[in-house]
Amino acid sequence: MFWTPELAQSLEDAPWPATKEELLDYANRTGAAQQVLDNLMELEDNEEQYEGIEDLWPEYENESDSLFYNDDDDDLY
Numbered sequence: 001m002f003w004t005p006e007l008a009q010s011l012e013d014a015p016w017p018a019t020k021e022e023l024l025d026y027a028n029r030t031g032a033a034q035q036v037l038d039n040l041m042e043l044e045d046n047e048e049q050y051e052g053i054e055d056l057w058p059e060y061e062n063e064s065d066s067l068f069y070n071d072d073d074d075d076l077y
Contacts, residue, residue, distance in 0.1 A: 003057040
């Protein structure tokens with residue numbers, strides 16, 4: 001599986017928690033990139049519920065994670 005922030009962002013509004021099949025259905029309905037579908041297809045075939053994109057890609061940082069860091073603050077010192 002290969003995730004990028006852009007690919008992961010397409011699942012931010014998915015109906016979490018969700019199973020693999022629910023995520024595939026959501027990605028298909030919203031016109032997600034083929035790589036998103038490919039990544040979801042690589043998940044194990046079980047009824048596991050994923051709580052959020054972080055369960056699929058632990059390194060993902062959504063917009064709320066980055067609100068506390070501002071690149072412009074680096075210029076102050």
